Amino acid sequence: MARYDIEKDFVVLDPDKNATVVRYSPDLYEKLDKDFGDFVGHELISCFEFNADWPSWEIHPHGDEIVVLLAGSAVMLLDKGGAVEEVVLSRAGEYVVVPKGTWHTAHVAKSAKLLFVTPGQDTQNKYL
Numbered sequence: 001m002a003r004y005d006i007e008k009d010f011v012v013l014d015p016d017k018n019a020t021v022v023r024y025s026p027d028l029y030e031k032l033d034k035d036f037g038d039f040v041g042h043e044l045i046s047c048f049e050f051n052a053d054w055p056s057w058e059i060h061p062h063g064d065e066i067v068v069l070l071a072g073s074a075v076m077l078l079d080k081g082g083a084v085e086e087v088v089l090s091r092a093g094e095y096v097v098v099p100k101g102t103w104h105t106a107h108v109a110k111s112a113k114l115l116f117v118t119p120g121q122d123t124q125n126k127y128l
Contacts, residue, residue: 006047006115015041032120039120049113050074050106056127057105060098063119068095072112079103089114 004011004021012020012032020036022028036042043063047070057079067076069089076087076096087096089112098104100119103126106112 006045007049011045012036013043013045038122042120044118044120045116046118047113047115049111050108051111053107054105056125057103058123058125059101059103060119060121060123061101062121063100065098065104065119066095066117067098067106068115069093070113070115072108072110074112074114075107077105077107 002021008024010022010024010028012022014020014036022032025031032042032044033039049071067089070092073088073090076089076098078085078087078096078098079102089096105128106114
């Protein structure tokens with residue numbers, strides 16, 4: 001059985017929860033939409049390390065996103081209809097469930113490694 005590295009290899013779960021490993025590339029998101037039918041019913045499991053605040057807000061209209069802190073610390077900002085809720089993640093293993101249809105971003109003071117389970121269909125971004 002093959003062994004993978006979540007920091008280099010993403011996992012796509014199809015609607016039947018079959019896993020496909022996808023190697024990171026600069027055009028990854030375009031390939032995901034093309035290769036997985038605009039990501040309808042799919043979820044992406046990925047890991048990123050951040051050394052600064054996110055430059056944008058994002059929203060996932062087709063499901064909740066799970067964001068797990070693996071290292072460092074981060075403050076997740078969730079826009080709850082104009083009121084911004086801050087969720088502090090300061091210990092490895094802590095996580096937040098970002099509700100479907102909620103704009104969110106993250107502030108990172110030094111660094112944070114985060115694991116994501118993302119319903120990617122129709123994800124939108126707006127830049128600050």
